[in-house]
Amino acid sequence: MTLSHHSDTPLVSIHATNLLITFNQQLLFSADNLHFSQGDVIYLQGDNGSGKSTLMKLLAGLIKPSQGQITSQGFAPQAWWRSASMLGKAVYLHQHPYLFEGSVRYNLTYALDQRALAPEQRKKRIQQAIHMAQLTDLLDHDASDLSGGERQRLAIARAWIAQPKLLMLDEPISNMDKHSQRLVLAMINQLKQDGTGLIISSHQTCGLTALCQQHWHIKQRTIHTSIHVPQSDDLHDTHTTELHYGTSN
């Protein structure tokens, strides 16, 4: 992992303790201690309905736990007008991502933090994302006309350009053909090389698991954490994906 760490830019992290979430008085899951930090690449596994999306929404500050505490370290102080203190720290990318009305090009450039990169670097990064996601021929298409796989590629390309420090990807390669899967795996690998903290959910082991270094498993309504990541049969795909793109910056 090529995460570079400068002492004046502390690693950002999110810490959850004694977490418990219930819906309609029914326990969904509990967890004693979860730590998600820049540089972590976590494979989040669980059966359908076990609570993977719910956990990611909790860590993104989109919903609140029934019990427990979620805190963050290393982020810039919260703007006074933001009431939910966890919101906007870890970015949650939904399985069916929200895209803006307008073209693919517009979606790639709108709402990016203009201060984060110098204009030349920003342009270069956008070009590289277009290339990685193979969106060149689709740039002037309306985003609403894209297929499911293309939408996912666009959403991950957009996240890759924005360079969040912590990113959670909900089933990023489900319902994708092999070609789109390979492109998305290459982009996720680039995010990993850049030191982005990643949580990647799937209900089954798949090519993604080869990229992961930790395993969180929602099983019997508890989140089990481990450094042993189960590997899948189609690892070969991931290795052949590795990776035709060098580190970008």
Ligand SMILES: Nc1ncnc2c1ncn2[C@@H]1O[C@H](COP(=O)(O)OP(=O)(O)OP(=O)(O)O)[C@@H](O)[C@H]1O
């Ligand atoms: N706001 C809510 N109110 C009531 N129940 C909810 C709410 N949000 C989620 N649930 C329920 O919690 C359970 C877990 O949902 P969640 O989407 O987190 O599971 P998941 O592991 O991501 O599933 P999948 O693999 O099918 O995407 C489901 O039974 C869902 O219906």
